[in-house]
Amino acid sequence: MTHVTSAIIVGGGIGGAATALSLARQGIKVMLLEKAHEIGEIGAGIQLGPNAFSALDSLGVGDVARQRAVFTDHITMMDAVNAEEVVCIETGQAFRDHFGGPYAVIHRVDIHATVWEAVLTHPGVEYRTSTHIVDIRQTPDDVTVFDEQGNSWTADILVGCDGVKSVVRQSLLGDAPRVTGHVVYRAVIDCDDMPDDLRINAPVLWAGPHCHLVHYPLRGGQQYNLVVTFHSRQQEEWGVKDGSKEEVLSYFAGI
Incomplete structure (x- = not known):
């Protein structure tokens, strides 16, 4: 052809x-x-x-x-164990000039x-x-x-x-999806439900042992996206289902 x-x-x-x-x-x-x-x-x-x-x-x-995106001030990685900043990358005008475009988040x-x-x-x-x-x-x-x-x-x-x-x-x-053992919990919450000190105009990643959490604003800061990823103890088949608060908290028990 x-x-x-x-x-x-x-x-x-x-x-x-x-x-x-x-x-x-x-x-x-x-x-x-x-x-x-x-x-x-x-x-x-x-x-x-x-x-x-x-x-x-x-x-x-x-x-x-x-018009629909939220343009962030920076991208930050935090240590989830001691709450110290690991790295922060500014995403302002200098970033845009260097890479030829912006960094943003969107629903x-x-x-x-x-x-x-x-x-x-x-x-x-x-x-x-x-x-x-x-x-x-x-x-x-x-x-x-x-x-x-x-x-x-x-x-x-x-x-x-x-x-x-x-x-x-x-x-x-002919190949089927393979279980990786990684599980992701996602949620979108209203800004009022986000702690004041975490209302940051940036994607923030909290990295911990075998798990991490990411949050960033959506829709003009009216909402926040929350993503929790960890190595699940359950080697179950891939799928989408309602999350368990108790399971999520159990993976952060040592933090």
Whole structure:
């Protein structure tokens, strides 16, 4: 195949939406297929470095992303055992001049919406929800995907953006996700619930033995993103479930 004119994208998250927009802006006809009943994003915050903003600019959505992001003053790592600062990197104008862009944090819902709004206005993208792909067949010239209802779509190329339990990856490579033992708890809280001395306009990482905690502001400082990561005692299969306060606190018992 020497010239691509059509593409199928499986998955409508941030990666799928960005891929759809990028391909459509190059004149490629895109069909995006999403398993969920509606296109959207869940989760908490995400950090965006200068390269991320360069990518957003290339998609034509950089200005909107900047309007929704929180620009940080610095990035700080703290020792969770003795509460001493390990390192602090300023992310002001000197940082922006050196790296060619800002450092910022943003809610995942907001960055997804920024890209998806542009997708919706582009005539080169079609999409379907409630579409669970179960089979993929390739020929030397094209690729066809089938959903559980027996519907099919054919295009020049297929891009899998369907997450850690990717059907596309499983079909192409046959390997299943592997348990790493790392568990991440995430939460978004209102600013009023954040201790005054931790209301810092920066991503702050507290590094401890076999665990760390990260917090930073979102949505103009009205909310804070909290992320706790540790080596779980449970070598369980990957999944998403409600967290246990007692389990989280137990990993910080020695700090």
